[in-house]
Amino acid sequence: MLDVWRLKLLVQFDTLKTMHRVAEVMAVTTATVSTQLKLLETQTNSTLFEKVGRNVALTATGKQLVKQVRPILDELEEVERTLNAPRNDDRGIVRIGAFSSSLQTLVVPAVTQVKDQHAGISFVLSEMEPPESLAALSSHQIDLAIIGYIGELMTIPDELTAIELGTDQLQVLLHDRNPLAAQTGVSIADLREQDWAMEPQGAYLTDRLWRLCQDAGYQPRQVATFQDYAAIRAAVQHHFAIGVLPGIAIPAHLPHVRAIPLVPHQRRHFYLVSRRAQARLQPLVLTKQAIQGVGEQVLQ
Numbered sequence: 001m002l003d004v005w006r007l008k009l010l011v012q013f014d015t016l017k018t019m020h021r022v023a024e025v026m027a028v029t030t031a032t033v034s035t036q037l038k039l040l041e042t043q044t045n046s047t048l049f050e051k052v053g054r055n056v057a058l059t060a061t062g063k064q065l066v067k068q069v070r071p072i073l074d075e076l077e078e079v080e081r082t083l084n085a086p087r088n089d090d091r092g093i094v095r096i097g098a099f100s101s102s103l104q105t106l107v108v109p110a111v112t113q114v115k116d117q118h119a120g121i122s123f124v125l126s127e128m129e130p131p132e133s134l135a136a137l138s139s140h141q142i143d144l145a146i147i148g149y150i151g152e153l154m155t156i157p158d159e160l161t162a163i164e165l166g167t168d169q170l171q172v173l174l175h176d177r178n179p180l181a182a183q184t185g186v187s188i189a190d191l192r193e194q195d196w197a198m199e200p201q202g203a204y205l206t207d208r209l210w211r212l213c214q215d216a217g218y219q220p221r222q223v224a225t226f227q228d229y230a231a232i233r234a235a236v237q238h239h240f241a242i243g244v245l246p247g248i249a250i251p252a253h254l255p256h257v258r259a260i261p262l263v264p265h266q267r268r269h270f271y272l273v274s275r276r277a278q279a280r281l282q283p284l285v286l287t288k289q290a291i292q293g294v295g296e297q298v299l300q
Helices: 004-016 019-026 030-044 060-084 100-117 130-138 204-215 229-237 282-298
Strands: 049-052 055-058 092-098 121-127 144-150 160-175 195-198 221-225 243-246 257-263 267-275
Touching: 004 019, 004 030, 004 060, 004 130, 019 030, 055 060, 092 100, 092 130, 092 282, 100 121, 100 144, 100 282, 121 282, 130 144, 130 160, 130 267, 144 160, 144 204, 144 282, 160 229, 160 282, 195 204, 195 229, 195 243, 204 243, 221 229, 229 243, 229 257, 267 282
Parallel strands: 092 121, 092 144, 195 221
Antiparallel strands: 049 055, 144 267, 160 243, 160 257, 160 267
């Protein structure tokens, strides 16, 4: 019989792409992961990995085994959850990964509602950018992911399912003494000579804004790099820089600040993503319903 632990490592590798990342997620050494996967090759009498340059990748046989194993591991996870809560479906831990603004505006209000009504359900929340949360969901590190994309949703694995929650729109934050603050809409080209406050490179919104600026023929003059939106808002309030933020990250009233739509409109779509195999688990059903309810109130 195939070893379930080794099969889990194999599926993790398919999602995370390196043995080092698998080791981090599974809290073991890279050497342990490598050894266990070699034993799986022996056990299956198959070549599951091949060298690609300096890296290791799955062979066609390895990919086929992952495809067969994923639904089996999902079923085992559901059996385990059922056994751990035989008397009460409204009990369990729900792990959610989401980007910062959706955590604050959607997830925290929703899980608070669920906890108030179902004391047996607890939550673990993690801040994650969309690509990171999708990988964590596929590798069973979390149970739900909130992701946001401008434009079409990226292709997601077959074992995942996505529900659109709504949209918001990117807004340009300007101090009220900025000459552009008198406009009803601001284009990327209008911001060529401005000082910018942004998140670090690699953040989804920052990368998107850099691409828009480069398409307009310039690089943004990024004078401030902050990890959170509150610092960006503060930089605008003190007339140090401008910022571009999604609508749900902007309070209704910010002294000395105007929020003006970025034109052409950059509309961000929010999705709630889960694993298909967990569709009937009551704690997840209740949590998804709560998040959708909050989304209807705060998103367009």
